[in-house]
Amino acid sequence: MSVLLLNASYEPLRIISWQRAICLQLSERADVIEAVEGRALHTSGGAEFAFPSVIRLREMVVVPFRRGAAPITRRALLARDRGECQKTGCDRRGATMDHLIPKSRGGQHTWINVVLMCAEHNNTKSNRTIEELGWSLKNVPRAPTRADLALDRSDANPQWHRWLNRFGDSNERQAG
Numbered sequence: 001m002s003v004l005l006l007n008a009s010y011e012p013l014r015i016i017s018w019q020r021a022i023c024l025q026l027s028e029r030a031d032v033i034e035a036v037e038g039r040a041l042h043t044s045g046g047a048e049f050a051f052p053s054v055i056r057l058r059e060m061v062v063v064p065f066r067r068g069a070a071p072i073t074r075r076a077l078l079a080r081d082r083g084e085c086q087k088t089g090c091d092r093r094g095a096t097m098d099h100l101i102p103k104s105r106g107g108q109h110t111w112i113n114v115v116l117m118c119a120e121h122n123n124t125k126s127n128r129t130i131e132e133l134g135w136s137l138k139n140v141p142r143a144p145t146r147a148d149l150a151l152d153r154s155d156a157n158p159q160w161h162r163w164l165n166r167f168g169d170s171n172e173r174q175a176g
């Protein structure tokens, strides 16, 4: 079971193990913001603690500026594009990765140049750009946000959503 760690500003920082979360709580460096309902921790002395789902640091930590954000992996791309072909009007699965400006024409392997596309549309597009084909995209390609990546986890907790959504675009701004 994992725990979402928030900065003192309530900005999501990362996902940590519950053991680490308890350590932060016991050392009085963090407080529980959301607890897992119906679950508690008991110490040998008989004290009872809420089982954390979201915790917040008492002191602000400075997060280094991360240009370019997360590496481009299949999993991260699936999370960002929600698994769908990004051509407007297509509801098929995005089974392939397309470079909007084809690599053969100088396109870069960067977040703003890659999208998920179904095999059929990728095949049709081939070495052309979407402008040349008169196509449009559902979303403007960007680096995935922390929210994209955290909500994609198999152990994502519904209690995390409101905290991740509040700052859903913070990574995007940082990534430029």
Ligand SMILES: [Zn+2]
Binding pocket: 085, 086, 087, 090, 091, 092, 117, 118, 120, 121
């Ligand atoms: Zn498609």
